[in-house]
Amino acid sequence: MYEKLRKEVEELFKYAPKTARTNELKEEVLANLIDRYNDLIAEGKSEDEAIKKAIAGVGDIDELIQSLRTNDTLSYEEMKKDRQKSALILSISTTLYIMSVVILILFTSVFDISGEISVCVMLTIIAIATGLIVYNSKTHAKYVKANDTLVEDFKEWKSSKTKEEELMESIRSIVWTITVVIYFIISFVFHSWAYSWIIFIIGVAVQKIVALIFQMKE
Amino acid sequence: MSITSDIIRGHTETIILANLAEKDSYGYEINKTIQKKTDNKYELKEATLYSAFRRLEQASMITSYWGNETTGARRRYYSITKLGRLALEQNRIDWNESKELIDKLINEVG
Numbered sequence: 001m002y003e004k005l006r007k008e009v010e011e012l013f014k015y016a017p018k019t020a021r022t023n024e025l026k027e028e029v030l031a032n033l034i035d036r037y038n039d040l041i042a043e044g045k046s047e048d049e050a051i052k053k054a055i056a057g058v059g060d061i062d063e064l065i066q067s068l069r070t071n072d073t074l075s076y077e078e079m080k081k082d083r084q085k086s087a088l089i090l091s092i093s094t095t096l097y098i099m100s101v102v103i104l105i106l107f108t109s110v111f112d113i114s115g116e117i118s119v120c121v122m123l124t125i126i127a128i129a130t131g132l133i134v135y136n137s138k139t140h141a142k143y144v145k146a147n148d149t150l151v152e153d154f155k156e157w158k159s160s161k162t163k164e165e166e167l168m169e170s171i172r173s174i175v176w177t178i179t180v181v182i183y184f185i186i187s188f189v190f191h192s193w194a195y196s197w198i199i200f201i202i203g204v205a206v207q208k209i210v211a212l213i214f215q216m217k218e
Numbered sequence: 219m220s221i222t223s224d225i226i227r228g229h230t231e232t233i234i235l236a237n238l239a240e241k242d243s244y245g246y247e248i249n250k251t252i253q254k255k256t257d258n259k260y261e262l263k264e265a266t267l268y269s270a271f272r273r274l275e276q277a278s279m280i281t282s283y284w285g286n287e288t289t290g291a292r293r294r295y296y297s298i299t300k301l302g303r304l305a306l307e308q309n310r311i312d313w314n315e316s317k318e319l320i321d322k323l324i325n326e327v328g
Contacts, residue, residue: 002290025268030291032246032264039250057249059263067272 004047005033008055016065025068029058083216089136090212096129098205101198171211179203226260230270231279232313235306238280238298245271245294271296279305 009030016022033054040050100122107118179199187196226233237248245267253261274280279302285293298306 024294027291028245028294029264029268031285031287031293032244032249034290035246035293057261057264059265061265061268064265064268064272067269 002030002034002037004051005037005054006030008051009033012055012058012061013065016068019068022068025064033058086136087212087216089132090208093129093132093136094205094208094212096125096132097208098202100125100129101201168211171214172207175203175207175210179206223260227262227266229309229313230262230266231274232306232309234267234270234274234296235279235298235302235309238296239303239306242295242297244285244296274302277301277305 009026012029013022013026016025036054036057037050040053041047045053103125104118104122107113107121108115179202183196183199186199187193190196233252234248237243237251243251245264249262249264249267271280271282275282275296278299280296280298282294282296285295287293
């Protein structure tokens with residue numbers, strides 16, 4: 001039933017992007033067309049006349065199709081909220097990484113809990129932190145193509161690769177150089193070679209924090 | 219009639235909000251109500267309605283849900299939100315004020 005109307009709608013939306021939002025709009029338009037068509041038939045119009053009048057009542061949907069294209073990506077506000085949530089999760093995981101070591105030390109030295117249990121607790125905290133990071137990277141929204149052309153394909157690839165890599169490399173080298181320097185300074189000054197290796201673990205956390213700050217600024 | 223239709227088209231969103239404030243509705247039904255209320259003197263193009271629906275929904279002034287029609291296509295129903303009602307009130311006040319002012323400016327002589 002209503003096959004002719006359905007075909008007219010497909011024709012109308014010929015140049016629209018093939019997305020779920022487009023399909024929803026198509027269904028809405030079709031439903032309204034069917035109602036109008038039925039009313040026109042009830043008024044006594046012929047089938048062809050009713051179809052023509054119904055389609056004419058839709059008007060110019062060029063602007064509508066344009067909006068379907070541009071609104072495929074998340075709005076700016078939504079992306080900002082998404083980034084903030086992502087940053088929060090990463091900060092929490094980084095803190096957990098550091099705290100896991102702190103708790104290990106506290107448990108073994110201050111509270112005298114056995115080594116095995118303390119290490120298990122530490123590893124559990126690390127597991128939670130790692131889980132958070134994995135969850136975060138999976139749910140993070142990425143650049144969505146505006147259409148299927150080669151240009152958009154390239155933009156998508158580029159945005160996720162080169163700039164980030166370069167930045168990360170520089171950050172990594174800076175942080176690690178500083179970490180090694182601090183390690184040696186502290187070890188020599190305080191003669192604490194037995195404990196100062198912790199600085200490297202802290203270095204990992206610091207590197208992640210710094211990388212995050214740079215990402216947020218982007 | 220062209221200035222009138224421009225002015226009315228400019229107020230499409232408020233017209234929709236006023237309609238939805240009475241009850242939930244969908245595209246064609248709203249259009250029919252407008253035709254009835256204006257004694258068939260005015261009819262909105264559906265494209266105008268769809269654009270307005272999208273803007274209103276993005277501004278969180280209306281929400282939408284699908285009907286459960288089993289034949290043909292499902293209808294998209296819209297309902298007004300609290301924010302929408304607030305906006306409607308404000309727009310009503312604005313319109314009445316503008317009406318009064320413009321009246322004074324072009325209708326009163328001297």
